[in-house]
Amino acid sequence: MNKLQNETPMRPLVVRQTVSWGHCDPAGIIYTPRVLDYAIETLEAWNREFLGVSWIRLNKEMSLGFPTVRSELDFFRPPAVDHVIDLGLEVLEVGRSSLTTLITGRDNGGVDYFRVKLVSCLISVPDYTPQEIPDDFRNKIHAYQSACQETLCK
Amino acid sequence: MNKLQNETPMRPLVVRQTVSWGHCDPAGIIYTPRVLDYAIETLEAWNREFLGVSWIRLNKEMSLGFPTVRSELDFFRPPAVDHVIDLGLEVLEVGRSSLTTLITGRDNGGVDYFRVKLVSCLISVPDYTPQEIPDDFRNKIHAYQSACQETLCK
Amino acid sequence: MNKLQNETPMRPLVVRQTVSWGHCDPAGIIYTPRVLDYAIETLEAWNREFLGVSWIRLNKEMSLGFPTVRSELDFFRPPAVDHVIDLGLEVLEVGRSSLTTLITGRDNGGVDYFRVKLVSCLISVPDYTPQEIPDDFRNKIHAYQSACQETLCK
Amino acid sequence: MNKLQNETPMRPLVVRQTVSWGHCDPAGIIYTPRVLDYAIETLEAWNREFLGVSWIRLNKEMSLGFPTVRSELDFFRPPAVDHVIDLGLEVLEVGRSSLTTLITGRDNGGVDYFRVKLVSCLISVPDYTPQEIPDDFRNKIHAYQSACQETLCK
Numbered sequence: 001m002n003k004l005q006n007e008t009p010m011r012p013l014v015v016r017q018t019v020s021w022g023h024c025d026p027a028g029i030i031y032t033p034r035v036l037d038y039a040i041e042t043l044e045a046w047n048r049e050f051l052g053v054s055w056i057r058l059n060k061e062m063s064l065g066f067p068t069v070r071s072e073l074d075f076f077r078p079p080a081v082d083h084v085i086d087l088g089l090e091v092l093e094v095g096r097s098s099l100t101t102l103i104t105g106r107d108n109g110g111v112d113y114f115r116v117k118l119v120s121c122l123i124s125v126p127d128y129t130p131q132e133i134p135d136d137f138r139n140k141i142h143a144y145q146s147a148c149q150e151t152l153c154k
Numbered sequence: 155m156n157k158l159q160n161e162t163p164m165r166p167l168v169v170r171q172t173v174s175w176g177h178c179d180p181a182g183i184i185y186t187p188r189v190l191d192y193a194i195e196t197l198e199a200w201n202r203e204f205l206g207v208s209w210i211r212l213n214k215e216m217s218l219g220f221p222t223v224r225s226e227l228d229f230f231r232p233p234a235v236d237h238v239i240d241l242g243l244e245v246l247e248v249g250r251s252s253l254t255t256l257i258t259g260r261d262n263g264g265v266d267y268f269r270v271k272l273v274s275c276l277i278s279v280p281d282y283t284p285q286e287i288p289d290d291f292r293n294k295i296h297a298y299q300s301a302c303q304e305t306l307c308k
Numbered sequence: 309m310n311k312l313q314n315e316t317p318m319r320p321l322v323v324r325q326t327v328s329w330g331h332c333d334p335a336g337i338i339y340t341p342r343v344l345d346y347a348i349e350t351l352e353a354w355n356r357e358f359l360g361v362s363w364i365r366l367n368k369e370m371s372l373g374f375p376t377v378r379s380e381l382d383f384f385r386p387p388a389v390d391h392v393i394d395l396g397l398e399v400l401e402v403g404r405s406s407l408t409t410l411i412t413g414r415d416n417g418g419v420d421y422f423r424v425k426l427v428s429c430l431i432s433v434p435d436y437t438p439q440e441i442p443d444d445f446r447n448k449i450h451a452y453q454s455a456c457q458e459t460l461c462k
Numbered sequence: 463m464n465k466l467q468n469e470t471p472m473r474p475l476v477v478r479q480t481v482s483w484g485h486c487d488p489a490g491i492i493y494t495p496r497v498l499d500y501a502i503e504t505l506e507a508w509n510r511e512f513l514g515v516s517w518i519r520l521n522k523e524m525s526l527g528f529p530t531v532r533s534e535l536d537f538f539r540p541p542a543v544d545h546v547i548d549l550g551l552e553v554l555e556v557g558r559s560s561l562t563t564l565i566t567g568r569d570n571g572g573v574d575y576f577r578v579k580l581v582s583c584l585i586s587v588p589d590y591t592p593q594e595i596p597d598d599f600r601n602k603i604h605a606y607q608s609a610c611q612e613t614l615c616k
Contacts, residue, residue: 027221340533377537381533
């Protein structure tokens with residue numbers, strides 16, 4: 001118990017983005033593909049911080065890749081220049097080779113702007129054959145899921 | 155009948171993209187958000203050529219917008235540097251304010267690389283209220299759908 | 309004097325960028341135009357924080373723009389995936405309508421990766437006529453220059 | 463002589479870009495870094511077509527790279543949405559390892575919008591040591607220069 005109190009509890013990942021001038025289109029709102037970019041950069045940060053391996057190390061040192069094979073984007077309201085959006089990542093599902101995550105873009109008043117569902121598939125490179133997610137990764141993913149649930153309960 | 159024969163038949167839109175060096179990531183394949191960019195540029199070209207009004211004129215002259223409110227991307231195989239991809243656009247559905255299109259990325263051997271479904275919603279600017287798609291647009295959309303079906307039948 | 313000691317001293321702006329997977333090309337290093345993007349986002353943040361007005365407010369509320377009319381980029385070594393680069397902004401020159409800034413990309417070991425010189429020109433919109441930089445902006449620019457010099461002297 | 467008449471004369475490279483909605487910022491004009499992207503894609507196409515080797519083959523098959531080590535951009539007027547810009551490439555200088563090109567963006571009325579000077583350096587990968595430009599490349603570059611001069615003379 002003491003030990004737990006001394007440890008920093010695992011927190012769900014939140015990546016903050018300030019919507020920049022160059023991310024927006026002539027209507028003054030974010031250009032749609034940029035939101036997918038935000039979401040994938042969030043997933044990339046999550047891999048680095050929570051799986052403990054960045055995509056470049058996964059590729060170069062482990063001959064693996066974790067490409068996004070399916071994405072779904074839903075917009076509720078359009079982010080505009082200078083908006084500050086927090087992207088939170090939640091794990092929805094872990095399959096044999098696939099990982100499904102949900103990234104929600106929210107302002108600091110708790111208003112949701114968009115939601116992106118990403119399905120990633122662990123593959124070997126360069127042959128692109130699906131690989132079983134190793135136990136080490138699987139354990140880290142489950143630990144993250146638990147941490148997220150605890151946070152949501154509070 | 156003679157008249158029809160003299161007219162250039164309407165052809166489904168195909169936008170050709172050569173996957174460039176800067177569109178690809180360190181794994182040598184296309185960076186996912188770029189595919190959404192390709193799809194949206196295809197939809198933009200379709201608006202210009204088949205609805206007869208570009209997005210900037212829609213915005214500035216008609217106080218309308220046609221933003222993408224939902225997107226779905228599915229990858230079958232990853233496009234890599236120097237691949238030439240033809241993006242074909244098909245209309246799936248026309249609602250009161252919404253238009254659903256399907257954009258397929260295919261190489262010249264007929265192999266499919268990805269498929270992107272885009273749901274656009276006609277809105278007024280700057281208040282973002284959904285607007286009924288005017289008959290003029292609706293007729294042009296139906297003409298395009300018919301042209302696509304004929305092409306597919308041949 | 310007491311007052312000065314109580315005030316937070318003005319610090320030169322530093323924007324931190326982690327080079328992401330999608331910012332890099334198949335050679336694993338940053339795709340050149342992305343560095344210009346980093347530099348311009350740094351200038352944008354500087355406008356927001358030190359001139360006290362973001363580009364969107366400049367455009368919509370003051371009918372002004374501050375576009376980059378000339379850029380020079382020099383690379384010393386290529387940033388690669390996961391590198392953390394601090395972009396520092398220095399004001400080189402203030403003319404009647406123009407502002408010349410130098411943005412240096414450096415890692416936390418003090419190694420320089422690139423340098424970008426940007427010449428911006430204050431214009432009125434929508435006619436794009438050069439405008440004299442108002443005294444209010446000019447004073448803030450000079451204050452920033454002084455703050456940078458003091459920091460460099462220490 | 464007969465042989466020459468039968469051959470297709472070499473023509474300076476021109477890459478056409480339609481300025482898209484997503485390339486423009488909330489002021490309705492092109493976002494500056496996008497112009498560097500246009501220029502570098504033009505240089506990439508030139509490498510593929512006139513040096514006869516694409517950047518990915520240069521990297522993977524020849525263990526070489528041709529990164530842009532210096533760029534200069536000058537804007538004369540801002541391209542806006544739907545503008546059609548032709549990017550023409552001219553070789554300015556060939557050094558031991560470096561190649562200096564000038565890319566001009568012009569509309570079909572002959573009006574210049576921007577000019578980008580790119581200095582590329584031939585290097586070996588992965589060690590990034592400058593390499594002497596091989597004679598094969600050098601000859602092709604000189605042939606291109608001659609072709610451009612003839613075209614300009616006419």
